[in-house]
Amino acid sequence: MMTPNLVMREGGEIVSLGGDSPYKVMTFNTCNDRNCPVDGALSDPTGIFFNDGNFNGPSGDVPSQDDTIVFNIPVTDGSTLRLTGNQPSQGFYACRTIYNFYPVNEDGQFVPGGTFTLVRETGSQLEGFSLAPRGHIRDGLTGNFAGTIIGLDYTWEYFPQGVEIHDYPAANCANFQGCLPINPGSPNTTTTTTTTSRTTDGGLTVTATTTNSITITKPTTTTITENDGTTVTVTDQETVYINDPWEDEWKKKKKWGKKGSKWEKDDSKWGKDDSKWEKDDSEW
Template sequence: MKSLSIKSIAAIALVNIGLVYGADGNINGLRSPQCVEDLSRLQVDLLQHFNGIFGTFSATKETEETEETSKASVYGPIAALNINSTGYDYNTNLKSNCEDYNGISRLGLMAKAAHVNGDVYGEIFNEEGSIIAANQKNECGMNSIDRSVTKPDDLSSSLWSFAPSSIKKTSRKLASFESDTFINRNKGLVSKSDARSFHGYRILKLPACSDDICKPFDPNTEITTAILKSRHSSLNTPFQNILPTEMIVFNVPVYVNHTFTITTLDVNKNISPCQVIYNFYPVDASGAYDSNPSSTFTLVRAPDVKIAGTILAPQANIIDSPTGYFGGQLITLQNYEGHGADIKDFKSVSNGECSSRSICWPINVTHVVVEVVKVSTSKTLVSTVTEITDKNGHFSTFGTVTVTDNIATVTATRK
């Protein structure tokens, strides 16, 4: 073969790479950099689906008798063991997939028991107990909500049978990584080397802290708590050195039985919600990870504060203020106490940049694959691939093909 068009090169490269999807949705041999905890594809779909996952969700939006105001919203689907809310609507920003009969994508609310004085958009699923809601937006012609739902096949693996363990393991795994990135006021995120504690992640760590006391931060290993505990954001530099495929992890150790209040008004500033994980976890008086499963702390979002991304706080009792918002995906296995603020989804807080972005749930997550494949050509070519689909129709890509000295390098981005 003397010469190849770009399309031909791309096709040969993909055939030789032999992209094959495993049961978990990852490409065999090419592990997602976002993956921390091994999960099945069904489990990935369940965890990825929800805007919020809670132990108990208790929320009320109070209004004066003469006041006319809109209700608060959880923009995406919600999952909780128990839900008790007044003045809150659920899944308001998403449309159910009516073609997916009783499937995960139809879910608007999943609980063991719930009392909802508000609207629920989408299917309601409960394993036991009862669901009472003021109104269900029945756009797919789904059944009445006043019943116990028979488990459909694709929900037979209950969220609650694996999620608590997976969420805790993921939080602890992230907490175990050594910090490799720091904040420079002029340069943004900087690292001492290209080495990473975990492939695809940049790890930043705050000192152990609460509202009562914070350890002085070590500039060689930690960043200042001002990123979360200042009225003005410390992220006032455009972080142009963040790659679109990197995840930014803020490890936030909180003293057990203490309270940590987020007071920085715009926490994200110039970091995309699609790329950031805030990992709040319990530590003892010495600052060491507290592995006692009963250990908890209180996480408060102060009025007007905005924080968005994957907010992972499995052992936090969360108290939410009536103004400002959490955005992205909010996770606690303890209690959430809401006072009228919305919980926004990834799509709304990222201006459509991403619809979902999670830790080990890589559906709809950018995934860069680089493989080198030998091809027979005498030309050196560099071009851009607009779109490729493998023979199974699984792999759409935007990326580049480079051929040098009979070696083709394909950089493909999984959508």
């Protein structure tokens, strides 16, 4: 997890801990009955997330609207975290705010396969990017999520009664504008391919398998050769879309047309009885 470079004290005062990270990071004391043994300075969650006290927004070294702020919120593996703060997003720019919920064990270590339940029953909106890929999300009857939600699943806690999920404009910004941190672990490559078939009027079926995209995760620099022989250099995390040569024919040269005119004109090469293939079958 990212090391905190900010700390929130009781009452909402934020103090900078220095450093040159492009992210403003706070880690909250939200696990193990508020006795988290996680690394780094811990921020006080009582006012902002648990409505204990009177949180009316942050003071002190408050991140600007140009900063991406990350709230690290560890949750004990297998437990339930209930957010009851009245105005948890007051004073923060929603479109650059990330709420990072993740499971930890009793020693404060991240549990990759762990799970937890996240219950939101805030008095007003929880605004920003709510990142809880290992969380079962339960939405209460007051307030709303406003922005993006990622979780294992989502439902209303008091089904069939529930509230709407709002988008970013409800939080007074157009969309998420921050940058999600990249895991600086081992390089990981994912390739997406598509198999396409075309059948001529003469009965010939042509099949091609093409690479549509390759995603490479930091830290690595890789050179990829595309279908047409050109190369693309990928640094850090990037998705490279590789053109299907048939798509280029359709879109750029318009040989196919709406009625497949290329094949209609060229069918004569094969003959109605596919004699070319009949003669050459011995090669196969």
